Amino acid sequence: MRNMTPEQFREKVRSGAFSGPTAGVCDGYVQANLAILPKEDAFVFLLFCQRNPKSCPLIDVTDIGSAIPSASAPGADLRTDLPKYRVYRNGELTDEPTDLNEYWTDDMVAFLIGCSxxxxxxxxxxxxxxxxxxxxxxxxxxxxxxxxxxxxxxxxxxxxxxxxxxxxxxxxxxxxxxxxxxxxxxxxxxxxxxxxxxxxxxxxxxxxxxxxxxxxxxxxxxxxxxPQSVAMHAKPSLMITHAPGHMFVTDLKSEQLGVI
Amino acid sequence: MRNMTPEQFREKVRSGAFSGPTAGVCDGYVQANLAILPKEDAFVFLLFCQRNPKSCPLIDVTDIGSAIPSASAPGADLRTDLPKYRVYRNGELTDEPTDLNEYWTDDMVAFLIGCSxxxxxxxxxxxxxxxxxxxxxxxxxxxxxxxxxxxxxxxxxxxxxxxxxxxxxxxxxxxxxxxxxxxxxxxxxxxxxxxxxxxxxxxxxxxxxxxxxxxxxxxxxxxxxxPQSVAMHAKPSLMITHAPGHMFVTDLKSEQLGVI
Missing domain, CATH: 3.30.2040.10 (PSTPO5379-like domain)
Known part of the structure; x- marks a missing residue:
C-alpha cells in the first residue's frame, strides 16, 4: 500500500477491506491524529490547540456537524475513512469500532492534528x-x-x-x-x-x-x-479518536507543510 | 514613547494620559490587532482564524470572560490598555470609547491578531x-x-x-x-x-x-x-475592535515571533 494514492487507500478502508495500522502507507503523504468532540467542548479544545501549537498542531478542523476535512482531503469522510477508532465516554474507553456510523451526530467537530x-x-x-x-x-x-x-x-x-x-x-x-x-x-x-x-x-x-x-x-x-492525554483527563462526555497507529491519511504531500 | 517598556506605555494609556495611535511606540515590541466577540460567535471566529492563518495570525486568545492576554502580556488588561476602541452592533459602528468598562461582560473572548x-x-x-x-x-x-x-x-x-x-x-x-x-x-x-x-x-x-x-x-x-472586514459583513450582535492604528502593545519582542 506504500504506492497507493490517499484516495485509493481511503476507499479500501471505507469498503471494509483494511483495518490495520497506517505506518508506511501512501509514501510522502501527511497522516494525522483524529480527535472528535461535541460542540460544547470544541471551543475550549480549539483554544487549547491554539495555545499549545507544538503539542497540538492543527492540520484541519471541520465545521460543526461536518465529517468532511475540506482543507486536507475534501473527498474524504472522517466517519468511515480511518481503519479503526476509539470511543471514550467520560474518559473511559467504551468501544473500538471500524466506522462511526452509529456514533456521529450533527453537533460534532473533528480535529486533525499533525503527527511525527x-x-x-x-x-x-x-x-x-x-x-x-x-x-x-x-x-x-x-x-x-x-x-x-x-x-x-x-x-x-x-x-x-x-x-x-x-x-x-x-x-x-x-x-x-x-x-x-x-x-x-x-x-x-x-x-x-x-x-x-x-x-x-x-x-x-x-x-x-x-x-x-x-x-x-x-x-x-x-x-x-x-492532546489525547489531556482530553482523557478532562473527561468530556464523549470523545472519539483514531486507534493508536491507525491514522487518517490526508491528500497533503509532506513537503507542502514546510513553512520555508 | 519609542523607548518606553510595554508596561510603562500601557500604564500611561490606562491612566487616561494617552489616547493616540501607537505607530513607533515601544520599539522592538510586537503590536497586535484586537477583536472581541461574545462566546456564541467565538468558536466559529477561532475556526475562521485557524483556516486563514495568513490573514488572521493569532498571537493570543483569552479565556471566556477574561480580559487578560496571558500568553502575550500577563500584566495587561484589554479593557483599558488600548488607546482607543470601536464598538460595532450588528455590523454598525456605534461608539469609539477609550476604555471598555461599560461594555465588557463575562461571556466575552478577546483575540489578538498579528500586525504588519x-x-x-x-x-x-x-x-x-x-x-x-x-x-x-x-x-x-x-x-x-x-x-x-x-x-x-x-x-x-x-x-x-x-x-x-x-x-x-x-x-x-x-x-x-x-x-x-x-x-x-x-x-x-x-x-x-x-x-x-x-x-x-x-x-x-x-x-x-x-x-x-x-x-x-x-x-x-x-x-x-x-478579519475585521469579514466580521463586519457577518454582522455579529456585538463586536469590539481597536480603533485603526490604536493597537495593543504586547510584552513580546518582535524577534521572539521568528520561527527560525
Whole structure:
C-alpha cells in the first residue's frame, strides 16, 4: 500500500477491506491524529490547540456537524475513512469500532492534528537515523514536568517523544524540523532528561525504550499523545479518536507543510 | 514613547494620559490587532482564524470572560490598555470609547491578531525600504478576488497590503517575512495585480496609494483588515475592535515571533 494514492487507500478502508495500522502507507503523504468532540467542548479544545501549537498542531478542523476535512482531503469522510477508532465516554474507553456510523451526530467537530511521521521522513532524508525504526519498536514517549498552557477543562503535562542522535546531527535536526511547525516543529528540549522531569529514559510512559549509545544526545519533541492525554483527563462526555497507529491519511504531500 | 517598556506605555494609556495611535511606540515590541466577540460567535471566529492563518495570525486568545492576554502580556488588561476602541452592533459602528468598562461582560473572548508593523521592521533591517513610510502615508490595501476559507457566518474576500520594491529585493522579502508567520508571514502574491482581482493600484480600498516606480514589482501580503472586514459583513450582535492604528502593545519582542 506504500504506492497507493490517499484516495485509493481511503476507499479500501471505507469498503471494509483494511483495518490495520497506517505506518508506511501512501509514501510522502501527511497522516494525522483524529480527535472528535461535541460542540460544547470544541471551543475550549480549539483554544487549547491554539495555545499549545507544538503539542497540538492543527492540520484541519471541520465545521460543526461536518465529517468532511475540506482543507486536507475534501473527498474524504472522517466517519468511515480511518481503519479503526476509539470511543471514550467520560474518559473511559467504551468501544473500538471500524466506522462511526452509529456514533456521529450533527453537533460534532473533528480535529486533525499533525503527527511525527512527517518530520521523521524529513530527518531520514537528511541522513539522521531513527533508532526506534532500527530496533523495530515504537518511539519512546514520556510525561514531563512541563505543563501545557491550560484552556478551560483541558490541562496537564506535555508528553514528549525522544530520539537519540550523534552530537553532530543535533543542529541539523533542529533546522530540519523547524520547517514543519504543523507536525510538532522544532524540538522542545535537547540533552539532560531530568531538566524536563524525566527520571529514567529506559522506562517510557508510552511506547518502547530504545538504546542510547555512549556520546549520543537525547532530543525531545512535543508529542501528539499530549492532546489525547489531556482530553482523557478532562473527561468530556464523549470523545472519539483514531486507534493508536491507525491514522487518517490526508491528500497533503509532506513537503507542502514546510513553512520555508 | 519609542523607548518606553510595554508596561510603562500601557500604564500611561490606562491612566487616561494617552489616547493616540501607537505607530513607533515601544520599539522592538510586537503590536497586535484586537477583536472581541461574545462566546456564541467565538468558536466559529477561532475556526475562521485557524483556516486563514495568513490573514488572521493569532498571537493570543483569552479565556471566556477574561480580559487578560496571558500568553502575550500577563500584566495587561484589554479593557483599558488600548488607546482607543470601536464598538460595532450588528455590523454598525456605534461608539469609539477609550476604555471598555461599560461594555465588557463575562461571556466575552478577546483575540489578538498579528500586525504588519513587525514584519516591516524586519524588512527595513534587511535594507528593503517601505515606500509608504518614505511618502508619509498609510500602506495601500485592496480587496482581492481571492476568497478566504469560510467558517460558519464568517466569509468574504482576502484583503491585502501592497509594498513595491526593486526586483532584486523580492526574494529577500519572501525569505525575511517567511520567518514571521504570526504577523502574516510570506507574501500571498508577487507581481501582476490583476491576477488577484486588483484593477488599479492607484485606487486602494483602504489606506493610501503609493508611487510604484518603473521596473518595481508590487508585492502583496495578507492584511489584518481581513478579519475585521469579514466580521463586519457577518454582522455579529456585538463586536469590539481597536480603533485603526490604536493597537495593543504586547510584552513580546518582535524577534521572539521568528520561527527560525
Amino acid at each position: 511521521f512527517t518530520f521523521e521522513e524529513a530527518l531520514i532524508r537528511n541522513g539522521i537515523p531513527m533508532r526506534h525504526h532500527e530496533e523495530g519498536v515504537n518511539v519512546p514517549m514520556y510525561r514531563t514536568s512541563v505543563d501545557t498552557v491550560p484552556a478551560g477543562k483541558f490541562s496537564g503535562p506535555m508528553v514528549v517523544s525522544m530520539r537519540p542522535m550523534g552530537a553532530g546531527d543535533v543542529v541539523r535536526a533542529v533546522q530540519v524540523t523547524s520547517r514543519f511547525p504543523s507536525v510538532h516543529g522544532a524540538p522542545v528540549h535537547i540533552g539532560n532528561p531530568e531538566e524536563i522531569g524525566i527520571r529514567n529514559l529506559t522506562n517510557p510512559d508510552f511506547g518502547d525504550a530504545v538504546t542510547v549509545r555512549d556520546g549520543e544526545t537525547p532530543v525531545f519533541w512535543a508529542c501528539g499523545v499530549t | 508593523f513587525t514584519f516591516e521592521e524586519a524588512l527595513i533591517r534587511n535594507g528593503i525600504p517601505m515606500r509608504h513610510h518614505e511618502e508619509g502615508v498609510n500602506v495601500p490595501m485592496y480587496r482581492t478576488s481571492v476568497d478566504t476559507v469560510p467558517a460558519g457566518k464568517f466569509s468574504g474576500p482576502m484583503v491585502v497590503s501592497m509594498r513595491p520594491m526593486g526586483a532584486g529585493d523580492v526574494v529577500r522579502a519572501v525569505q525575511v517575512t517567511s520567518r514571521f508567520p504570526s504577523v502574516h508571514g510570506a507574501p500571498v502574491h508577487i507581481g501582476n495585480p490583476e491576477e488577484i482581482g486588483i484593477r488599479n493600484l492607484t485606487n486602494p480600498d483602504f489606506g493610501d496609494a503609493v508611487t510604484v516606480r518603473d521596473g518595481e514589482t508590487p508585492v502583496f501580503w495578507a492584511c489584518g483588515v481581513t
